[in-house]
Amino acid sequence: MIFNRNAPAQALYVHWPFCPYKCHFCPFVALAGHDSFMGQYHQALSDEIKIFSRSWRQTAPISTLFFGGGTPSTYPDELLSELFVTLRQSFIFEEKSEITIEVNPGTVRLPDQLILWKSLGINRLSIGVQSLKDDVLKSLNRNQRAADVLTLIEVAKDLFDNISIDLILGLPGVSSDEWKTLLDTVVTFPLKHISIYFLTVHEDTPLYFKVKKEQIILPPDEDMVELYHWSCAFLIAHGFEQYEMSNFARPGFSCKHNQAYWEHVPYKGFGLGACSFDGQARFENDKRLLPYIEHASLGSITTYSELLTERQLFTERLMLGLRCAKGLSLKSVGNLLDNNEDFEKFCAKISILKQESLLYETNGHLMLTARGLVVENQIIIRLL
Ligand SMILES: C[S@@+](CC[C@H](N)C(=O)[O-])C[C@H]1O[C@@H](n2cnc3c(N)ncnc32)[C@H](O)[C@@H]1O
Ligand code: SF4
Missing domain, CATH: 1.10.10 (Arc Repressor Mutant, subunit A)
Known part of the structure; x- marks a missing residue:
């Protein structure tokens, strides 16, 4: 089955799977220690985009583009600039399209990389904060410090009007009071959007095994539910609107890209393990790096497709x-x-x-x- 060439997709997703470390809680297609493949992967990604755009009939301009990962803030400057040339040659974009990049604090050259992103048309940063407790993040193999977050936001606020952060509720080692202090702190940041995700323990992650062996004790579910309700009320009192279960935005700043997923309209994903939906069928790309790189130029990287009843x-x-x-x-x-x-x-x-x-x-x-x-x-x- 192939993506319907007439599907009116206006949301594009690009996956960058490379990460500087692998967080113990992470279930995503994210690879640490594979940076030497970045060049080849970039080439494969460009091939995939070009091949798709040749056969797809674009009927409306692209309104959102999302660089997710993995850690897209590690995309080398020259290659990312080249990818933007490919994207703009392949598709017509709305003048005010939302273009987001996921950013891990501590992985960005400040301010040069931010200046480049802005010049390419990126207009929204989605920063993975998760927690501001250095010891908690370190214990989960996330090499990120609160100071990295503060510096990044301080520099980014002069360049980007639309900054979002991700937080994880229920991380082991974070008390209810510490969570409340975290929210107290982040509402003072110049943010337009906050996502709060309940920690999910995914099978076969290092976190899963540590929880199973009782080396890590998670906070009780009931406490997290109570904290979640507290957080919703707190953010609403601080001027955010809750527009989805996990997502809060200043008026007018809900994430257009996520909305496309929730509204069940067609979207197209490129890259390792990327998913697409053409309105009737769902597609998933190969999640294995070498086969993806090898087969992208042949146009045969979809490993799963399903026509939805x-x-x-x-x-x-x-x-x-x-x-x-x-x-x-x-x-x-x-x-x-x-x-x-x-x-x-x-x-x-x-x-x-x-x-x-x-x-x-x-x-x-x-x-x-x-x-x-x-x-x-x-x-x-x-x-x-
Ligand atoms: C696809 S990840 C990639 C973003 C980026 N690499 C980072 O980690 O900041 C997007 C978000 O998923 C959330 N996430 C990852 N693993 C999770 C888990 N096990 N439970 C809940 N949220 C999780 C984190 O908040 C993360 O920022
Ligand atoms: S940096 Fe993000 S994508 Fe990479 S392993 Fe950690 S949570 Fe997953």
């Missing part, structure tokens, strides 16, 4: 819609159900969840209540 589309739209502050449009999800009978059954389930104060409805949109947010998965299962 109406039922799967319904499930995904349900999951994505309920996480967003805008909520799930009952009309759009109703269109995916086979018949009136199914829709009536669905509405009956909604009524029960509303009575249990887990869901509420405004203007034809369904949303999770604060109680519903933390049992989201159970609600989805009950709605299916």
